[in-house]
Amino acid sequence: MWPDTRICELLGIDHPILLAPMAGTTSPEMVAAVSNAGGLGSHGCATMAPDKLKTEMAAIRGLTNRPVNLNFFCHEPPQMDEAHHKGLLTALAPHYKAAGIEAPKDMPVPEFAPFGSAHLDLLLRHPPSVVSFHFGLPEDTAVAALKKAGTTILCSATTVEEARWLETRGVDAIIAQGWEAGGHRGVFLDLDNDAQVGLFALLPQVVDAVDVPVIAAGGIADGRGIAAAFALGASAVQIGTAFITTTETRSHGRHQKAVENGHDSSTRISRSVSGRPARTHRTDWIDAVASVDAAPFPMMYHYARPLQTADGDRHQFSLYGQSANLAPAGSAAERLQHLVEDASAVMR
Amino acid sequence: MWPDTRICELLGIDHPILLAPMAGTTSPEMVAAVSNAGGLGSHGCATMAPDKLKTEMAAIRGLTNRPVNLNFFCHEPPQMDEAHHKGLLTALAPHYKAAGIEAPKDMPVPEFAPFGSAHLDLLLRHPPSVVSFHFGLPEDTAVAALKKAGTTILCSATTVEEARWLETRGVDAIIAQGWEAGGHRGVFLDLDNDAQVGLFALLPQVVDAVDVPVIAAGGIADGRGIAAAFALGASAVQIGTAFITTTETRSHGRHQKAVENGHDSSTRISRSVSGRPARTHRTDWIDAVASVDAAPFPMMYHYARPLQTADGDRHQFSLYGQSANLAPAGSAAERLQHLVEDASAVMR
Numbered sequence: 001m002w003p004d005t006r007i008c009e010l011l012g013i014d015h016p017i018l019l020a021p022m023a024g025t026t027s028p029e030m031v032a033a034v035s036n037a038g039g040l041g042s043h044g045c046a047t048m049a050p051d052k053l054k055t056e057m058a059a060i061r062g063l064t065n066r067p068v069n070l071n072f073f074c075h076e077p078p079q080m081d082e083a084h085h086k087g088l089l090t091a092l093a094p095h096y097k098a099a100g101i102e103a104p105k106d107m108p109v110p111e112f113a114p115f116g117s118a119h120l121d122l123l124l125r126h127p128p129s130v131v132s133f134h135f136g137l138p139e140d141t142a143v144a145a146l147k148k149a150g151t152t153i154l155c156s157a158t159t160v161e162e163a164r165w166l167e168t169r170g171v172d173a174i175i176a177q178g179w180e181a182g183g184h185r186g187v188f189l190d191l192d193n194d195a196q197v198g199l200f201a202l203l204p205q206v207v208d209a210v211d212v213p214v215i216a217a218g219g220i221a222d223g224r225g226i227a228a229a230f231a232l233g234a235s236a237v238q239i240g241t242a243f244i245t246t247t248e249t250r251s252h253g254r255h256q257k258a259v260e261n262g263h264d265s266s267t268r269i270s271r272s273v274s275g276r277p278a279r280t281h282r283t284d285w286i287d288a289v290a291s292v293d294a295a296p297f298p299m300m301y302h303y304a305r306p307l308q309t310a311d312g313d314r315h316q317f318s319l320y321g322q323s324a325n326l327a328p329a330g331s332a333a334e335r336l337q338h339l340v341e342d343a344s345a346v347m348r
Numbered sequence: 349m350w351p352d353t354r355i356c357e358l359l360g361i362d363h364p365i366l367l368a369p370m371a372g373t374t375s376p377e378m379v380a381a382v383s384n385a386g387g388l389g390s391h392g393c394a395t396m397a398p399d400k401l402k403t404e405m406a407a408i409r410g411l412t413n414r415p416v417n418l419n420f421f422c423h424e425p426p427q428m429d430e431a432h433h434k435g436l437l438t439a440l441a442p443h444y445k446a447a448g449i450e451a452p453k454d455m456p457v458p459e460f461a462p463f464g465s466a467h468l469d470l471l472l473r474h475p476p477s478v479v480s481f482h483f484g485l486p487e488d489t490a491v492a493a494l495k496k497a498g499t500t501i502l503c504s505a506t507t508v509e510e511a512r513w514l515e516t517r518g519v520d521a522i523i524a525q526g527w528e529a530g531g532h533r534g535v536f537l538d539l540d541n542d543a544q545v546g547l548f549a550l551l552p553q554v555v556d557a558v559d560v561p562v563i564a565a566g567g568i569a570d571g572r573g574i575a576a577a578f579a580l581g582a583s584a585v586q587i588g589t590a591f592i593t594t595t596e597t598r599s600h601g602r603h604q605k606a607v608e609n610g611h612d613s614s615t616r617i618s619r620s621v622s623g624r625p626a627r628t629h630r631t632d633w634i635d636a637v638a639s640v641d642a643a644p645f646p647m648m649y650h651y652a653r654p655l656q657t658a659d660g661d662r663h664q665f666s667l668y669g670q671s672a673n674l675a676p677a678g679s680a681a682e683r684l685q686h687l688v689e690d691a692s693a694v695m696r
Binding site: 159160161178179180193194195196197198199200201202204205208218219220222224225227228229231232233263264265266267268282290291321322323325326346 | 507556
C-alpha cells in the first residue's frame with residue numbers, strides 16, 4: 001500500500017511510521033509495541049545517564065526482536081556566567097514568589113551531557129538497528145563507528161541547509177522537522193534562526209535538495225497527514241504527540257491532560273523551559289517568560305523545574321505539537337494499527 | 349480529476365486553484381489570465397482608494413467574463429499617541445541614519461482605510477462573483493448586502509477558533525492560512541497570538557471544525573502541495589508566491605528578485621513593515637527591528653517606507669512565503685496550467 005518503500009527497506013520495517021523519541025514519554029514497552037506492530041519504535045535516551053541507558057536497552061531487547069531506534073542530543077556543552085544567573089533570577093523572581101518557593105541559589109549544573117563516549121561504548125556493545133540524533137551530529141568518528149557496527153543513522157533537519165549538511169556527513173535518512181512539531185526544535189546551524197519552516201514548505205524542498213530518503217515530522221497525527229506527507233515526497237513519517245496518551249506512556253498525568261485538551265493554537269515555541277527552542281503548552285507563565293534571556297541548554301531546566309515541581313498546574317511545561325486534537329485513545333499498538341488503516345483509507 | 353469539487357461548484361470555476369490576492373502584485377491582467385485559464389483570479393484591492401478600485405474593476409471586466417475575486421482588509425481604524433511616535437523614531441534612528449535620510453517628522457496618517465461604505469457601494473454597482481476578506485469581516489450588514497447581490501464571501505482564518513467564528517457569520521468558504529504563507533497573517537481574534545499554526549496541523553482541524561468548504565493557503569507552490577492539501581481535506585488551494593514573478597506582475601523588480609532567490613528559511617514574521625504580523629524577506633534590517641513596538645496597522649508603513657524608498661536594497665520588505673523556491677517562470681496562464689498538470693500527475 002505504501003507509495004514509497006525506501007525507508008521500510010532501509011530500516012527493515014513493515015510500515016513507514018516512526019514513533020518520535022520523546023524523552024520522558026517513551027518507555028521500553030511503548031517502543032517494543034510500535035516495533036512489534038510493524039513500525040519503528042524509538043526511545044528518547046537523551047536525558048539518561050549511561051547506567052540508565054544500559055538498563056533501558058536491556059529492557060527493550062527483552063520485549064522485541066524487531067528494529068528499534070535510540071535517540072540522543074548533540075548540543076554544545078553549556079557555559080554560563082554569574083551575571084546571566086543573576087539576571088535570570090531577577091526576571092523569574094515574581095514567578096518563584098507566585099509558586100511560594102525560594103529561587104535556586106546555586107549556579108546550574110547540566111542535568112545531562114550531550115552524546116559522548118560513554119553512550120557510544122554502550123551502543124557498540126549491543127548495536128541498535130537505528131540511532132537518531134537531534135541538534136546535529138556527534139563527532140565524525142562516532143558516526144563512523146556506529147555505521148561500521150551496522151547501525152543506521154538518522155538526524156533531524158529544520159531547514160534545507162541543515163539537511164544538506166547532514167547528507168554530506170553520511171546520515172542515512174533525514175527527518176524533516178516542521179514548525180508544527182512538539183518538543184525541541186532540532187535546529188543546530190543557526191540557533192538564532194526564528195525563520196523556522198512549516199512542514200508544507202520544508203518537506204518538498206528537503207526532498208528536492210538531498211538524495212537520501214526523507215522522514216516527515218511535525219503535525220502528523222492521522223491518515224490524512226500520512227497521505228499528505230507522501231504526496232509531498234516523504235518516504236516515511238515520524239509521529240510523537242499522538243502517542244503521548246497511549247497506555248504505555250511515561251508522561252505525567254498533567255502532561256497527558258494538556259495533550260488531551262490541546263488544540264491547534266494551544267502551544268508556542270519557547271526557550272524558557274530548557275534553553276533551546278521547544279514547542280510547549282501555552283500558559284500565562286510560558287507567555288510571560290517568552291522573552292527572558294534563557295540559560296543555555298539544558299541549564300534552563302535548573303530555573304524552570306522548581307516552579308513546575310512546586311506548582312505544576314500554573315507552571316507546567318508540556319511539550320507537544322499542533323495536532324494534539326487529532327489523536328484518539330488506546331494502546332501504542334492500537335494507535336499504530338489505526339494510523340496504518342487510516343492512511344490506507346485516505347490513500348485509496 | 350479533482351477529488352473534491354465543492355469549491356468549483358460554489359464559485360463556478362474549472363480548477364480549484366485561487367490566485368492569492370496580493371496587494372501591489374496582482375494586476376487586472378494577472379487576475380483575468382488566471383480566471384480565463386479556469387482558476388479564480390483574485391485582485392488585492394485593500395490598499396486602493398475608491399477611484400482606483402473603480403478603474404481596476406472596469407479593467408478586469410474588460411479582460412474576462414469568468415468569475416473573479418476582489419479582496420479587502422477589515423482591520424480596526426488605527427489610533428496612536430505621540431509617545432509611541434517618539435519611541436519609534438528613537439528605535440529607528442540608526443536605520444534612518446544608515447539610509448541617509450531624515451526621520452519622518454509628522455505623526456502618521458493611515459495610507460488606506462479598512463473596507464467601508466465607499467467600497468461597498470462600488471461593489472454593489474457591479475457585484476463581483478467573489479469577495480474575500482482578510483483580518484476578519486466588515487459589519488454584518490455589508491456581508492448581507494453582498495450576499496444578497498449574489499456575491500460569494502470568503503475569509504481567511506489562522507486558527508480553528510477564527511474558522512468557527514467566520515462560519516457562524518455566514519462566510520461561504522474559509523481560507524485556512526498556514527504559518528508558511530507569505531504576506532500578512534489573517535489573524536484577527538487575538539493579535540498577540542504568537543502560536544500561529546502550520547498548514548499541516550491547521551488544515552485538517554479546520555476541516556473537522558466547520559461544514560463549509562476549506563481553501564488551503566500557505567507554502568503551496570506545486571502539484572505536490574496541491575495533492576497534499578486535498579489529502580488533508582481541502583476543497584481548493586490558494587497560491588500567491590508562485591505568481592509574484594509571472595509576466596503580469598506589478599511587483600517591483602527588487603521584490604521579484606527576492607522571490608527568485610528566496611528559499612525555505614529566507615523569510616520571517618514581522619510587525620515592523622506594516623504594524624501587523626506579515627511574512628517578509630529576512631534582511632539584517634528586518635531582523636534588527638523585529639522587536640520594535642510597531643505602530644498600529646497600517647501606520648507602520650509611515651516609518652518603514654521612507655527607508656525602502658531611500659535605500660531599498662538594504663531596507664527592503666518583500667512579502668512572500670516559504671516555498672518561493674518551488675515556483676517556475678512564465679506567464680500567469682502558464683503557471684496555472686502547470687499547477688493543474690503537476691497536481692494531476694502527483695495525484696495519479
